[in-house]
Amino acid sequence: MGFTVLPHRARYSVRRERGQVMPKQVRGPSMHDVAARAGVSHQTVSRVLNHHPSLRPETRDRVLAAITELGYRRNLAARALVTGRTQTIGMVGPDTADIGPLSTLHAIEKAAREAGMSTLMTSAEPARAQVLETVEFLLGRGVDALAVAAQQSEITMAIDQLNLDVPVVHLLAGDQDVTLAASVDQQAGVRMALGHLRDLGHERIQHISGPLTFGEARSRRATFEAFIASEGLELLPILEGDWTADSGYAAGRDVAAEATAVLCGNDQMAFGLIHALHDRGVSVPREVSVVGFDDTAEARHSLPPLTTVSQDFAAVGRAAVGLIVARLAGSDDAAPLIQPELLVRESTAPARG
Amino acid sequence: MGFTVLPHRARYSVRRERGQVMPKQVRGPSMHDVAARAGVSHQTVSRVLNHHPSLRPETRDRVLAAITELGYRRNLAARALVTGRTQTIGMVGPDTADIGPLSTLHAIEKAAREAGMSTLMTSAEPARAQVLETVEFLLGRGVDALAVAAQQSEITMAIDQLNLDVPVVHLLAGDQDVTLAASVDQQAGVRMALGHLRDLGHERIQHISGPLTFGEARSRRATFEAFIASEGLELLPILEGDWTADSGYAAGRDVAAEATAVLCGNDQMAFGLIHALHDRGVSVPREVSVVGFDDTAEARHSLPPLTTVSQDFAAVGRAAVGLIVARLAGSDDAAPLIQPELLVRESTAPARG
DNA sequence: TTCCGGACTGGGACCGGTCCCAGGCTAGCA
DNA sequence: TGCTAGCCTGGGACCGGTCCCAGTCCGGAA
Incomplete structure (x- = not known):
C-alpha cells in the first residue's frame, strides 16, 4: 500500500x-x-x-x-441522525406568563436534564390552528415526546386527537380524558379547603371558578358542588373568572350578600376579590373568609395573608418526565396523583353570627 | 447493466x-x-x-x-450535521420561578420562533460550577447562541469570561460590563419614580434594594444615590432585600421613622413592606408612600394598588433575539435600551406635614 | 454553422456519530 | 494438541441532509 x-x-x-x-x-x-x-x-x-x-x-x-x-x-446531530432520537422533550406552554404553568415547565426542565434530556419550549394560544402549528414546529425539530402544560380543553383535546407517534403527557389536565396525565388531586384540594371553612362554621360558601374551558376549573367546580350537596348546604350561584386578579375584582361585585366565605379558583382572583370587598367596605376575614389556590409567592404577604391550597408544581413536572422516560423505554408507568396541601393563614376566620 | x-x-x-x-x-x-x-x-x-x-x-x-x-x-439532525448550525438558542434562566426572568424567557421563545429558531431552556443556580455545567450542557446540545437571563454577577461574569465561540447575549444585566446586552433603562426608571415622589413633596425617601449581587440592583441603587445627592436631599440608610416578599417584610422593621416614602427594588418586596408597615400600624399611603418595580399582575389589586415602574420584558426578549440573529448573520447590531414606564396608583400620596 | 453563457438539473462526497459484522487473541476443555 | 467460547477491537455501511462540481439544453451572438 x-x-x-x-x-x-x-x-x-x-x-x-x-x-x-x-x-x-x-x-x-x-x-x-x-x-x-x-x-x-x-x-x-x-x-x-x-x-x-x-x-x-x-x-x-x-x-x-x-x-x-x-x-x-x-455531536448530537450526528447521533440523532442515526438513532432517530433527539433526547428532547417538546413543551407546549400557555401564551401567558402565568406563574402556575411556567413553574411547571420550569420543573419539567430540571427533571428532564437530570434524565439526560433537554426541553424545547414553545407556547400556544388556545386556537386549533395555532396549536397544530406549534405541534408541527416541535415535530419538525424532532422531539421524542410532548409535554403539554396548556390546559384549555381546546388545546388538550386538539393535541390528544392527533394520535402522534411520540408519547404525549398532559399536565394538570383536570377532568379531561387524556391518554397520559400528571396531575394534582383537585378533589382533595377542594375538600380540604371546604372542610376548613365548614369547621369554622361557614354554611353559605360561594365559589369563583376559573374559566370552564380549563379542565382543572371544571374539576374544582364539580367537587365544590358535590361537597355542598353532600353537606346539605345552600348552593349559591357560581361565578366564573378568567384566572386574573381583574376578573376576581369584577366578581367581587356579584358576591352574594349572605355569603360568609368564598373559595377562589386561584390566588390571583382571590387578591382581586379581596380588593373589591375592601372597596365595598367588607372586611376580610371578619365578615367574609377567602381561600385561594396555588400559594403564589405573594400569598404570604397579601393583606390579609391568604389561606390557600398549595400545589407542588415541581412534583408534577418530575412525574411528567418520569412518565415520558418510562414510555420511551417501552414500559408503562402509572401516573401518580400528587397531593395538595392546605395552608391556613389569616384570610379565613370563624363565621360571623 | x-x-x-x-x-x-x-x-x-x-x-x-x-x-x-x-x-x-x-x-x-x-x-x-x-x-x-x-x-x-x-x-x-x-x-x-x-x-x-x-x-x-x-x-x-x-x-x-x-x-x-x-x-x-x-430532518434537522441531518441538516445540522452538515451545516454545523442547529438553529437553536440556549437560554440560561434563574433557578427560581420568578415572574420577571421567566417572562423574559417566554418572550425570547416567541421571538426566536418567529425567526425560525427554537429555544433550549435551562436554569442555573448562582454558583460557578453550576453555571459552567449548564453552559457545557447547552454547548453539548450544539446551540448556536446563548441568552442569559440569570442576572447575578456571578453567573453573568462567569459566562462572559468563558470567551465562547457562540454569541452570548445578557438580558437585564444592569451595570455589568458584558459584551452584548439587552436591557431596560434602569436609570430612567428610578428617576421617574423618584421624580414622582419629589413632586408629591417627599424629602426623606428610603430605598430597599435588591441583592447587590445583581447588576440591576446596583444600577438602581447607584441612580438612587445620585438622585438624592443632586436634589440635595437627606440620604437615609439603604436597606438590602433578596427580591422576595419575605425580605421586604423583614426590611419593614428597619425603615426609618422619619422616612415618608420608600422605593422598593421590585413589587414583591413592596408587598412585604406594606404588610410589615400595616402590622406596625403605619398607613400606606397616608403616612408612607411606597413605589415598586416590575408591575406584576398582582400590583394592580394589592391593597392599596401599587404605584410601580413597568418594564416591558417582552421587548427585552425581542431585542435579545434581534441581536443574536444579527450576530449569526455576521453583522453587528446596536442594542437598544428599552424605556420603562411609571404607573401611578394608590400607594403614593402627597407627603404628610 | 459554431461558439458561448446562462438556466436548470443530477451525481457523488461529506458531516460525525451508531450499528452490524468479522477478526485476533486468550483461556478452558476434551 | 486441537477446538471452541468469550473478551476485546477494528472496518465499513448507513442515517438524511448540504455542498461542490459537472453536465444538458437552449437562445443569441459571431
Whole structure:
C-alpha cells in the first residue's frame, strides 16, 4: 500500500458573499480525532462513550484522557441522525406568563436534564390552528415526546386527537380524558379547603371558578358542588373568572350578600376579590373568609395573608418526565396523583353570627 | 447493466431485549422518497426547500406536491450535521420561578420562533460550577447562541469570561460590563419614580434594594444615590432585600421613622413592606408612600394598588433575539435600551406635614 | 454553422456519530 | 494438541441532509 495524502480538514474557512468575509461555523474535534490521539479506532471511542462492558480499563482510560485533552464533545446531530432520537422533550406552554404553568415547565426542565434530556419550549394560544402549528414546529425539530402544560380543553383535546407517534403527557389536565396525565388531586384540594371553612362554621360558601374551558376549573367546580350537596348546604350561584386578579375584582361585585366565605379558583382572583370587598367596605376575614389556590409567592404577604391550597408544581413536572422516560423505554408507568396541601393563614376566620 | 435488488427500507422494526419486543423509532419519508415520487433528484428537492432561484416553476410545484402527499418533514439532525448550525438558542434562566426572568424567557421563545429558531431552556443556580455545567450542557446540545437571563454577577461574569465561540447575549444585566446586552433603562426608571415622589413633596425617601449581587440592583441603587445627592436631599440608610416578599417584610422593621416614602427594588418586596408597615400600624399611603418595580399582575389589586415602574420584558426578549440573529448573520447590531414606564396608583400620596 | 453563457438539473462526497459484522487473541476443555 | 467460547477491537455501511462540481439544453451572438 502506498501513502495517501488526506486533505487537511479546515477548522476555519471563509465564504465570500457580496464582498464580505463571513466566519463559518467552527467545528470541534470529532470522534476520529480522539481515536487517532488515543491510538484506537473510532468504534472504540464510541464504546467508551456508551459504557460498553467489554473494554480493557487501560484502553478506556486512554480514550478518556484523549477526550479531555482535546476537549471533545459528542455531536448530537450526528447521533440523532442515526438513532432517530433527539433526547428532547417538546413543551407546549400557555401564551401567558402565568406563574402556575411556567413553574411547571420550569420543573419539567430540571427533571428532564437530570434524565439526560433537554426541553424545547414553545407556547400556544388556545386556537386549533395555532396549536397544530406549534405541534408541527416541535415535530419538525424532532422531539421524542410532548409535554403539554396548556390546559384549555381546546388545546388538550386538539393535541390528544392527533394520535402522534411520540408519547404525549398532559399536565394538570383536570377532568379531561387524556391518554397520559400528571396531575394534582383537585378533589382533595377542594375538600380540604371546604372542610376548613365548614369547621369554622361557614354554611353559605360561594365559589369563583376559573374559566370552564380549563379542565382543572371544571374539576374544582364539580367537587365544590358535590361537597355542598353532600353537606346539605345552600348552593349559591357560581361565578366564573378568567384566572386574573381583574376578573376576581369584577366578581367581587356579584358576591352574594349572605355569603360568609368564598373559595377562589386561584390566588390571583382571590387578591382581586379581596380588593373589591375592601372597596365595598367588607372586611376580610371578619365578615367574609377567602381561600385561594396555588400559594403564589405573594400569598404570604397579601393583606390579609391568604389561606390557600398549595400545589407542588415541581412534583408534577418530575412525574411528567418520569412518565415520558418510562414510555420511551417501552414500559408503562402509572401516573401518580400528587397531593395538595392546605395552608391556613389569616384570610379565613370563624363565621360571623 | 443488470437489475439491482435494493433492500426494502423498513419503516418499522423490532429489537429483542430480554425477551421483550420493543418498538423502534418510526422514520418518516426522506428527501429521496420525495425525489423519487416527483421524478427528480434529491438535489432538486433540496433546492426547492432552500428557495433556489433557478428552478422551473413546474418542477417546483411537482416537488411541493410530492412533499405534501408524503407528509415529508425535513430532518434537522441531518441538516445540522452538515451545516454545523442547529438553529437553536440556549437560554440560561434563574433557578427560581420568578415572574420577571421567566417572562423574559417566554418572550425570547416567541421571538426566536418567529425567526425560525427554537429555544433550549435551562436554569442555573448562582454558583460557578453550576453555571459552567449548564453552559457545557447547552454547548453539548450544539446551540448556536446563548441568552442569559440569570442576572447575578456571578453567573453573568462567569459566562462572559468563558470567551465562547457562540454569541452570548445578557438580558437585564444592569451595570455589568458584558459584551452584548439587552436591557431596560434602569436609570430612567428610578428617576421617574423618584421624580414622582419629589413632586408629591417627599424629602426623606428610603430605598430597599435588591441583592447587590445583581447588576440591576446596583444600577438602581447607584441612580438612587445620585438622585438624592443632586436634589440635595437627606440620604437615609439603604436597606438590602433578596427580591422576595419575605425580605421586604423583614426590611419593614428597619425603615426609618422619619422616612415618608420608600422605593422598593421590585413589587414583591413592596408587598412585604406594606404588610410589615400595616402590622406596625403605619398607613400606606397616608403616612408612607411606597413605589415598586416590575408591575406584576398582582400590583394592580394589592391593597392599596401599587404605584410601580413597568418594564416591558417582552421587548427585552425581542431585542435579545434581534441581536443574536444579527450576530449569526455576521453583522453587528446596536442594542437598544428599552424605556420603562411609571404607573401611578394608590400607594403614593402627597407627603404628610 | 459554431461558439458561448446562462438556466436548470443530477451525481457523488461529506458531516460525525451508531450499528452490524468479522477478526485476533486468550483461556478452558476434551 | 486441537477446538471452541468469550473478551476485546477494528472496518465499513448507513442515517438524511448540504455542498461542490459537472453536465444538458437552449437562445443569441459571431
